[in-house]
Amino acid sequence: HDSNDTQANKLTGEQVAEHNNKDSCWVIVHGRAYDVTEFLPEHPGGSKIILKYAGKDATEEFEPIHPPDTLDKYLDKSKHLGEVDMQTVEQEEKEFDPEEEERLKRVERMPILEQCYNLMDFEAVARNVMKKTAWAYYSSGADDEITMRENHNAYHKIWFRPRVLVDVEKIDTTTTMLGTKVDMPFYVTATALGKLGNPEGEVILTRGAKKHNVIQMIPTLASCSFDEICDAAEDGQCQWLQLYVNKDRAVTKRIVEHAEKRGCKGLFITVDAPQLGRREKDMRSKFADVGSNVQNTSGDNVDRSQGAARAISSFIDPSLSWKDIPWFLSITKMPIILKGVQCVEDVIRAIESGVHGVVLSNHGGRQLDFARSGIEVLAEVMPVLRERGWQDRIEIFVDGGVRRATDIIKALCLGAKGVGIGRPFLYAMSAYGLPGVDRAMQLLKDEMEMNMRLIGASKVSELNSTLVDTRGLSMHTATVPHDTLGLNVYDPLIGPKEKAK
Numbered sequence: 001h002d003s004n005d006t007q008a009n010k011l012t013g014e015q016v017a018e019h020n021n022k023d024s025c026w027v028i029v030h031g032r033a034y035d036v037t038e039f040l041p042e043h044p045g046g047s048k049i050i051l052k053y054a055g056k057d058a059t060e061e062f063e064p065i066h067p068p069d070t071l072d073k074y075l076d077k078s079k080h081l082g083e084v085d086m087q088t089v090e091q092e093e094k095e096f097d098p099e100e101e102e103r104l105k106r107v108e109r110m111p112i113l114e115q116c117y118n119l120m121d122f123e124a125v126a127r128n129v130m131k132k133t134a135w136a137y138y139s140s141g142a143d144d145e146i147t148m149r150e151n152h153n154a155y156h157k158i159w160f161r162p163r164v165l166v167d168v169e170k171i172d173t174t175t176t177m178l179g180t181k182v183d184m185p186f187y188v189t190a191t192a193l194g195k196l197g198n199p200e201g202e203v204i205l206t207r208g209a210k211k212h213n214v215i216q217m218i219p220t221l222a223s224c225s226f227d228e229i230c231d232a233a234e235d236g237q238c239q240w241l242q243l244y245v246n247k248d249r250a251v252t253k254r255i256v257e258h259a260e261k262r263g264c265k266g267l268f269i270t271v272d273a274p275q276l277g278r279r280e281k282d283m284r285s286k287f288a289d290v291g292s293n294v295q296n297t298s299g300d301n302v303d304r305s306q307g308a309a310r311a312i313s314s315f316i317d318p319s320l321s322w323k324d325i326p327w328f329l330s331i332t333k334m335p336i337i338l339k340g341v342q343c344v345e346d347v348i349r350a351i352e353s354g355v356h357g358v359v360l361s362n363h364g365g366r367q368l369d370f371a372r373s374g375i376e377v378l379a380e381v382m383p384v385l386r387e388r389g390w391q392d393r394i395e396i397f398v399d400g401g402v403r404r405a406t407d408i409i410k411a412l413c414l415g416a417k418g419v420g421i422g423r424p425f426l427y428a429m430s431a432y433g434l435p436g437v438d439r440a441m442q443l444l445k446d447e448m449e450m451n452m453r454l455i456g457a458s459k460v461s462e463l464n465s466t467l468v469d470t471r472g473l474s475m476h477t478a479t480v481p482h483d484t485l486g487l488n489v490y491d492p493l494i495g496p497k498e499k500a501k
């Protein structure tokens with residue numbers, strides 16, 4: 001218990017509650033009070049969401065969206081009002097939410113982890129147990145989500161030409177990425193707002209990546225602070241930085257230099273998001289979450305019709321262009337990779353610009369709908385590079401829709417150095433925490449070993465384009481309205497105890 005005098009120095013809940021409007025707005029975050037009155041019009045998420053918590057404890061809403069050092073970094077010290085005696089703060093009566101009640105019942109009956117046999121199982125479970133806003137943010141794609149489904153669908157258009165009577169007693173799945181030796185040819189790609197799915201956030205992915213000796217790409221828009229994620233890594237663990245370039249280049253320079261100082265081994269500049277895509281599931285759920293009155297955006301200076309994603313990304317510089325590449329090459333020694341390249345012309349341009357790699361990606365279908373899948377672009381790129389003798393000039397990664405080790409093998413056969421995986425690890429983390437991420441990575445490892453054995457390759461360097469038939473790859477059939485693999489794989493509503501009635 002605090003002694004009386006320190007208690008006396010603390011603000012009381014009543015004192016904070018007096019400042020509950022736009023003329024004087026105080027909020028409590030992590031037991032400390034802040035005067036955000038002047039900040040209201042600058043808040044990227046609009047003023048309404050803050051005013052909803054004016055005079056109250058905003059921690060629960062604040063936590064998943066903002067790294068813990070946000071207020072220290074961006075709110076002038078004079079606005080930090082000090083500690084609050086939380087015993088005097090009236091805890092908000094949680095209004096009854098039938099949907100939340102239903103969700104909590106599904107959590108109780110969710111399948112045990114051992115019943116997840118592949119990455120799609122995690123998606124099926126997460127869909128039923130995650131909070132609506134979190135599921136909406138993670139699962140949404142842009143517009144009609146055609147590209148999001150095509151990403152996974154494209155792998156179904158590639159077939160294997162396995163070789164037999166190859167000695168495959170020993171299988172070696174290791175490879176190197178940007179000079180770092182890894183146990184598997186996949187990395188954990190950058191995905192924002194990890195605490196939407198799990199209160200611990202991205203540090204769970206750090207620990208999973210360590211356990212399986214794969215690389216984690218740290219997102220600019222992580223819920224955890226960059227330093228928290230670096231601190232969660234163990235000695236020798238390799239991490240990369242994913243960078244959204246800020247209109248204020250001094251901010252970007254500081255972030256890049258700090259990442260290099262912290263030991264990041266690659267700078268992945270995201271180039272497919274000069275503006276974040278329109279993700280309608282996210283937009284719908286976000287509004288439901290903060291109460292519909294925010295829809296009439298009277299007085300808000302932010303276009304809230306774009307959901308949370310837009311709100312947290314207004315700093316991104318849409319003027320970024322090839323002329324900026326020399327500056328990036330001048331401010332860091334880290335290898336520079338362009339993440340989100342989508343045609344062979346830009347791969348050639350990237351090589352000529354002096355960067356060290358590209359990720360062929362459409363941002364998981366969250367940006368331009370009808371962009372082609374990374375794997376289809378890879379099949380376009382490699383023959384052109386081989387013609388020029390440039391196939392080894394840079395490292396080429398792909399991401400988007402990778403759900404099986406056979407997807408990874410197809411990408412490597414077509415010349416990728418490795419693949420990025422996003423949503424499956426988010427779903428595993430959200431449904432089962434670190435054990436979920438651990439199991440997801442182990443499942444991929446087991447699948448990789450079996451499938452390499454069956455295709456007739458004992459190590460990654462033996463995977464080549466003669467092992468695949470890609471003739472069907474550029475045919476874009478009408479996409480099914482849902483990714484049936486995810487929907488039918490599981491009935492999470494019937495848990496181990498309850499049998500189907």
Ligand SMILES: Cc1cc2c(cc1C)[n+](S(=O)(=O)[O-])c1c(=O)[nH]c(=O)nc-1n2C[C@H](O)[C@H](O)[C@H](O)COP(=O)(O)O
Pocket residue numbers: 137138139151189190191192193219220221242270309339361362363364365366399400401402420421422423424
């Ligand atoms: C699923 C997801 C992906 C995001 C992502 C957030 C989520 C929830 N976010 S986003 O908020 O801006 O859209 C990022 C991001 O911060 N930066 C980035 O470069 N890619 C971002 N991506 C794209 C990601 O790096 C991969 O390109 C994509 O996830 C690969 O597809 P799969 O999810 O199907 O593996």
